[in-house]
Amino acid sequence: MTTETPLPLLLSGAPGSPYTRKMLAVLRYRRLPYRLFYRGREPADFPSAKVPLLPTFYLPGEDGALQAVTDSTPLIRRFDASFLDRRVRPTDPALAFLDSLIEDYADEWLTKAMFHYRWAHEADATFAGRLLPSWGPAPLDEATLSQTAAYFSERQIGRLAYVGSNPTTGPVIEDSYVRLIEALEAHLAAQPFLLGGAPGAGDFGLFGQLTQLAGVDPTPTEIARSKGHRVMGWVGMMEDLSGLEPGAMIDAAAPPPTLKALLAEMGRVYPPLLIANAKAVMSGAAMVETEIDGRPWTQNPFTYQAKCLKWLREEYAALPAASKAQVDGAISGTGWTTLF
Ligand SMILES: N[C@@H](CCC(=O)N[C@@H](CS)C(=O)NCC(=O)O)C(=O)O
Known part of the structure; x- marks a missing residue:
């Protein structure tokens, strides 16, 4: 180190x-x-x-x-x-933990929406198949582009199962994306970033997925266009915060209601998956079979996400008592409590 x-x-x-x-x-x-x-x-x-x-x-x-x-x-x-200037992770331990929850949700759950919308919808997949190879420095003639598009699409559509997008889970993933946009839109009416006046790792995690969901892929971008004007503005701004002077963070002891609503949305879908996935990984089950948001969920077990759960639990266990009490207050009434 x-x-x-x-x-x-x-x-x-x-x-x-x-x-x-x-x-x-x-x-x-x-x-x-x-x-x-x-x-x-x-x-x-x-x-x-x-x-x-x-x-x-x-x-x-x-x-x-x-x-x-x-x-x-x-x-x-x-x-x-x-590098000590302008560090990303909040210095307050309770906020740092909430930041970890948000980052993990973005990286491990919201990415399902990104991959699902891109490759499970035919019109989106046709678009992405041609866009992805075009995002490089080499000019592509039509024959090469068509060939590469076909190759990319086939490979990525084949990976849908791996991220847990299938006909059973698709509606759960899509409904959760719409609710996330609504909850983020409400939050950004009152706060510049997730945890107040400076971005955390969670902001950057959400931003990464939303660069595609709320700006590139047609179907989810249309949803953001109709419901997430602040979200789209925020994504544009997040891209380059080199000139931002960080402001004060929220008080972990008194999280704003819009943050609680966001944590509730994240906790509604992601923790049940983490728990069911860890069980499947531990027992060597061939499939994760559970219920998320009151509907059936089935996907391949994912070893990395079993580790995510372990890391979150370790971080929670290492919190000083006063911070733990603040975290407990912030996540009370959300699905996150089931993890700790
Ligand atoms: N946990 C990793 C995930 C990185 C990841 O999954 N990257 C995707 C693309 S965004 C990838 O490289 N997939 C394999 C591929 O495209 O060949 C991280 O946070 O960096």
Whole structure:
């Protein structure tokens, strides 16, 4: 952890990747210089990640050689530890914990909506199939674009099952997206960011998914256009907060009602999945079978999300007693309480 983190930061990614957008917005807010390589156009001597995810950062390891590092959540914390100005994570432990809940929901649940709308709706999939390959530095003639679009669509549609989008879960995912837009719209009428006057990791997580949902993919963008004007404005602003002077955060002991409503929306859908998924992973079950929002839910178990639950529980357990009491107050009456 004491390894120096040299600047500029080096990463590969793509504009259609929510987590790439999340991290670029973090780096801009933090005023950390970076070089972004379009996926596949990294310098030839860069290492590859074991699981090649977007974004991948290239950071020196213990021996000083560059290593490929993925996963935005620990990277945000690592950069907070390495660079002390304009840190992302709230300093108040109770707010930091609420920030972790919001970030986890965005990264692990809202991404289902992103992937689902993009690839389960035919019109959206046709659009995304042609857009994604066009989001690179190489000009594409029509034959290459059509071929690449067909390849991308087939591969991504094949991955729908992996993120838990199927005919059973689709309506649950879509209804939760609409409610999230409504709850966020109400919150942004009163607060600049989720937890007050400065963005946290949760803001950047939501932003990353919403760059696509509320700005690129036709069906969910239309929903945001009709119900989420402030949301769309906020997404545009979040992209570059390099000039923002952070303001005061909310008081964790007195969370505003619109934040409680947002936490309630997140807690309505995500914790039941975390619990059912962890059970399935532990028992080696072939499928997660549960109920979410009063409706059946079925998907492949996901080992990473069992770890997410473990990390959230560890973070909760490590809270000082006074902060724990504030967190308990903030999440009381929401589905999150079932986790802790
Ligand atoms: N937990 C990771 C998730 C990253 C991730 O899932 N990235 C997606 C794209 S946004 C990905 O690379 N999928 C595999 C692929 O596109 O080949 C993070 O926070 O960075």
